[in-house]
Amino acid sequence: MDFLKLVYGGSTGAVFKGPAVDPVELEKLQNRLEEADKWLRQGIDEGNDGFGWLKLPYQQTEHVFEYGNWLGNFENVVQIGIGGSALGNLMLRNALVHPYYNEIPLQKRKGPAFYVADNVDPHGSKSILDVVDISRTALIVVSKSGSTAETMANFLYFFHQLELAVGASMAPDHVLVITDESRGSLRAFAKDTGCRSLTIPSGVGGRYSVLSAVGLVSAVAMGIDIENLLEGAGEVDEKLNSRKVILDNPAWILSALHYLHYRKGRNIDVLMPYSDRLEDFVEWYAQLCAESLGKQGQGFTPVRALGSIDQHSQVQLYTEGPDDKLFTIIEVKRTDNPISIPGVNQPSLKELSYLYEKEMGQMLSYEAMATAAAIYRSGKPVLWIEVEELSPRTLGGMIFFFEYVVALTGRLLEIDPFDQPGVEQGKRYTYGFMGRKGYAEHRREAEDLFHMLNRKSIEL
Amino acid sequence: MDFLKLVYGGSTGAVFKGPAVDPVELEKLQNRLEEADKWLRQGIDEGNDGFGWLKLPYQQTEHVFEYGNWLGNFENVVQIGIGGSALGNLMLRNALVHPYYNEIPLQKRKGPAFYVADNVDPHGSKSILDVVDISRTALIVVSKSGSTAETMANFLYFFHQLELAVGASMAPDHVLVITDESRGSLRAFAKDTGCRSLTIPSGVGGRYSVLSAVGLVSAVAMGIDIENLLEGAGEVDEKLNSRKVILDNPAWILSALHYLHYRKGRNIDVLMPYSDRLEDFVEWYAQLCAESLGKQGQGFTPVRALGSIDQHSQVQLYTEGPDDKLFTIIEVKRTDNPISIPGVNQPSLKELSYLYEKEMGQMLSYEAMATAAAIYRSGKPVLWIEVEELSPRTLGGMIFFFEYVVALTGRLLEIDPFDQPGVEQGKRYTYGFMGRKGYAEHRREAEDLFHMLNRKSIEL
Numbered sequence: 001m002d003f004l005k006l007v008y009g010g011s012t013g014a015v016f017k018g019p020a021v022d023p024v025e026l027e028k029l030q031n032r033l034e035e036a037d038k039w040l041r042q043g044i045d046e047g048n049d050g051f052g053w054l055k056l057p058y059q060q061t062e063h064v065f066e067y068g069n070w071l072g073n074f075e076n077v078v079q080i081g082i083g084g085s086a087l088g089n090l091m092l093r094n095a096l097v098h099p100y101y102n103e104i105p106l107q108k109r110k111g112p113a114f115y116v117a118d119n120v121d122p123h124g125s126k127s128i129l130d131v132v133d134i135s136r137t138a139l140i141v142v143s144k145s146g147s148t149a150e151t152m153a154n155f156l157y158f159f160h161q162l163e164l165a166v167g168a169s170m171a172p173d174h175v176l177v178i179t180d181e182s183r184g185s186l187r188a189f190a191k192d193t194g195c196r197s198l199t200i201p202s203g204v205g206g207r208y209s210v211l212s213a214v215g216l217v218s219a220v221a222m223g224i225d226i227e228n229l230l231e232g233a234g235e236v237d238e239k240l241n242s243r244k245v246i247l248d249n250p251a252w253i254l255s256a257l258h259y260l261h262y263r264k265g266r267n268i269d270v271l272m273p274y275s276d277r278l279e280d281f282v283e284w285y286a287q288l289c290a291e292s293l294g295k296q297g298q299g300f301t302p303v304r305a306l307g308s309i310d311q312h313s314q315v316q317l318y319t320e321g322p323d324d325k326l327f328t329i330i331e332v333k334r335t336d337n338p339i340s341i342p343g344v345n346q347p348s349l350k351e352l353s354y355l356y357e358k359e360m361g362q363m364l365s366y367e368a369m370a371t372a373a374a375i376y377r378s379g380k381p382v383l384w385i386e387v388e389e390l391s392p393r394t395l396g397g398m399i400f401f402f403e404y405v406v407a408l409t410g411r412l413l414e415i416d417p418f419d420q421p422g423v424e425q426g427k428r429y430t431y432g433f434m435g436r437k438g439y440a441e442h443r444r445e446a447e448d449l450f451h452m453l454n455r456k457s458i459e460l
Numbered sequence: 461m462d463f464l465k466l467v468y469g470g471s472t473g474a475v476f477k478g479p480a481v482d483p484v485e486l487e488k489l490q491n492r493l494e495e496a497d498k499w500l501r502q503g504i505d506e507g508n509d510g511f512g513w514l515k516l517p518y519q520q521t522e523h524v525f526e527y528g529n530w531l532g533n534f535e536n537v538v539q540i541g542i543g544g545s546a547l548g549n550l551m552l553r554n555a556l557v558h559p560y561y562n563e564i565p566l567q568k569r570k571g572p573a574f575y576v577a578d579n580v581d582p583h584g585s586k587s588i589l590d591v592v593d594i595s596r597t598a599l600i601v602v603s604k605s606g607s608t609a610e611t612m613a614n615f616l617y618f619f620h621q622l623e624l625a626v627g628a629s630m631a632p633d634h635v636l637v638i639t640d641e642s643r644g645s646l647r648a649f650a651k652d653t654g655c656r657s658l659t660i661p662s663g664v665g666g667r668y669s670v671l672s673a674v675g676l677v678s679a680v681a682m683g684i685d686i687e688n689l690l691e692g693a694g695e696v697d698e699k700l701n702s703r704k705v706i707l708d709n710p711a712w713i714l715s716a717l718h719y720l721h722y723r724k725g726r727n728i729d730v731l732m733p734y735s736d737r738l739e740d741f742v743e744w745y746a747q748l749c750a751e752s753l754g755k756q757g758q759g760f761t762p763v764r765a766l767g768s769i770d771q772h773s774q775v776q777l778y779t780e781g782p783d784d785k786l787f788t789i790i791e792v793k794r795t796d797n798p799i800s801i802p803g804v805n806q807p808s809l810k811e812l813s814y815l816y817e818k819e820m821g822q823m824l825s826y827e828a829m830a831t832a833a834a835i836y837r838s839g840k841p842v843l844w845i846e847v848e849e850l851s852p853r854t855l856g857g858m859i860f861f862f863e864y865v866v867a868l869t870g871r872l873l874e875i876d877p878f879d880q881p882g883v884e885q886g887k888r889y890t891y892g893f894m895g896r897k898g899y900a901e902h903r904r905e906a907e908d909l910f911h912m913l914n915r916k917s918i919e920l
Contacts, residue, residue: 083772100591123735152809152815207773267784275581276584286774294780295777312747316883321759336583339586371886372913378885422776453468458710
């Protein structure tokens with residue numbers, strides 16, 4: 001395999017206690033998947049809004065490299081963004097950079113320490129300033145609209161700290177803005193101050209933006225090989241584009257199985273990689289999945305898991321709880337850092353001799369297999385995805401693969417996988433509470449609702 | 461309020477589109493909750509297995525302090541454990557210690573750097589050794605049985621590294637074992653080597669063990685005031701014990717609402733604190749909830765969320781997805797680190813003037829209120845928990861509160877909230893794959909099952 005192997009014998013057929021997915025049902029979706037794929041390809045050609053991510057593997061990366069390398073002049077980089085303007089960066093760092101990257105001395109690292117300010121919790125934002133010297137720090141601020149409240153609040157805070165440290169005239173020289181080509185406050189700020197800026201291509205939504213400047217610039221700064229990342233994404237794109245028969249196409253199968261199991265009442269989608277390096281991949285996927293598919297009263301709920309840890313936390317529920325989940329276990333076959341579990345010359349530990357001289361990575365794979373077998377034995381559907389190794393190229397491929405799967409699933413569910421109307425109501429209420437002009441009525445409405453909640457309360 | 465306020469007007473009554481919980485149904489559970497509470501109190505008195513956590517607030521802490529302070533002799537501490545032997549430690553660190561604790565220079569910290577080896581991913585385990593000098597490192601190894609495969613594999617690895625660095629005779633002097641009083645390999649190891657050891661009290665299960673030595677020793681090492689932590693837990697215990705009428709007892713109400721909404725088809729339980737410092741509290745709760753309640757085909761699935769971040773990731777699904785969730789939002793009212801969002805003298809940012817001079821913590825509270833209002837408006841049930849401030853005392857109280865709620869809910873569901881039979885199957889399969897004596901048949905069974913999964917696969 002070049003990228004991945006999808007094993008799906010545990011998700012079709014009549015072995016389940018609950019409702020099963022018949023292999024015939026799968027094949028019956030051929031036409032609908034063909035149509036969905038065509039709709040996607042056509043969307044790119046027509047330059048429709050939301051489809052832009054399909055072109056990202058083939059983008060020009062000159063400016064990304066230029067600014068990514070420029071960040072190397074600083075000791076620290078703080079990315080200010082939320083949701084799709086942070087989760088992808090964290091995912092790339094988690095998968096491809098040392099887990100204790102910021103603790104490694106600067107001389108030994110490939111680039112500046114990297115922090116993400118993605119919440120308006122003053123505790124979190126202030127804590128970053130406890131450990132970075134702001135005068136040696138660059139800010140990447142990311143918001144497509146330039147008006148995301150949480151991002152802009154943090155930007156105002158960090159930019160002001162910069163101004164205090166290096167002076168108002170020098171501060172913009174520490175800032176890279178990533179935003180819309182022409183609209184919004186951040187674009188205007190870049191024009192006014194002359195700070196560096198990059199564009200989020202029109203047609204690329206936040207949760208599909210990791211392979212744009214949003215995710216790539218900080219990756220370059222941390223020494224991640226983004227050319228291979230994009231190459232992997234492009235290869236997967238081409239491979240998927242060349243397979244127009246469902247049983248030939250793992251993305252079509254995965255999409256169809258998610259759709260069918262959901263239709264049969266399994267409203268929970270557990271993604272459980274057996275790799276520390278994919279922990280944040282699951283966070284990223286959870287946004288992709290929830291925002292793309294959770295609408296019109298539909299949408300399965302993504303549940304983030306991590307093997308083997310969640311064997312000691314969630315697997316009790318997975319095996320003996322209700323049959324309301326579709327499980328996907330991801331195994332990474334090869335590791336760069338093998339550990340042979342040493343035998344210890346302690347008679348008291350002889351009960352553990354079965355561990356001696358075994359590869360820890362092999363043990364992790366066995367745990368994954370054991371969990372898949374245990375879940376399957378308990379009568380629940382389980383999918384298995386094998387990845388040969390985790391590299392920029394294979395990760396780029398996986399990113400594109402899952403984006404494609406989710407978009408296709410949205411089409412099967414007959415919803416628009418590229419909008420997110422449901423986040424607007426909360427935004428309007430927040431604007432109202434914050435006293436933004438034009439939102440007084442929203443404030444009243446939110447206060448009324450909150451008052452209704454408060455009709456009943458009890459203290460301890 | 462001393463500890464918390466539960467606001468539940470948004471979870472009862474007839475405003476929902478889906479099935480509603482009538483206030484009368486709540487009150488009807490009075491007798492069952494009384495019985496459940498009695499069952500708990502009796503379980504303590506009789507010293508029954510699983511009930512030991514109820515006594516932890518009143519334990520002797522002499523040895524915990526002794527060993528916690530001893531850890532202060534080291535530059536680093538690595539806790540080796542999994543599930544309940546790690547999640548509680550991470551939760552306490554996240555809530556009560558600086559978020560970049562390990563990055564703060566040793567002289568400025570209150571104690572050694574703290575790492576957790578809780579997975580058998582060689583990448584993760586090896587990475588810890590890249591950043592710690594093992595010769596200046598103490599190991600805390602935690603397993604009640606002394607046979608948890610993942611924990612023991614990591615222990616063998618780290619202990620061997622210690623032996624290489626400081627010699628076989630000195631290595632045990634870097635080790636603290638926390639295990640059963642008399643049984644198991646770790647207890648035998650402690651006796652043989654003379655290394656330090658503490659006991660997990662009999663009757664305390666892993667997921668209920670954070671307030672035992674398991675969670676407390678590393679907390680002491682990081683400077684957390686565990687006396688206040690335990691005091692808070694004890695205060696909540698007494699308060700709950702003095703309220704035997706449902707509408708008077710927030711734990712009873714919370715338990716009853718979880719039970720009733722689950723019975724009406726809401727199989728997902730979203731816990732969404734608006735505080736960076738409670739991110740790992742939710743992880744800890746997810747284990748408590750899943751392992752305690754996921755059995756006999758029952759159990760709602762805990763979903764971990766974090767405000768305001770997940771407004772830009774999950775709230776689309778929460779408001780416009782299916783009505784299959786009960787939401788609980790947690791607000792922490794006071795922060796130690798207030799930030800006033802500065803106004804910036806940039807005409808280009810004038811659209812953001814509504815943010816100027818506002819408290820960031822107030823903004824976070826508004827976001828929480830806006831999200832609660834938006835979810836409620838979308839017709840879904842939402843609970844609201846207010847905590848005045850996050851301190852060792854209030855956190856101790858919250859820990860005890862949620863343990864009590866989950867145990868009570870188990871009783872309502874008529875299952876045993878203190879066992880976890882469903883994790884054994886996977887363990888046996890892993891033993892089989894690893895070639896442990898006596899598990900050959902389990903290996904064959906697991907291989908057969910895995911072979912069935914593999915009947916269908918497709919590569920990319």
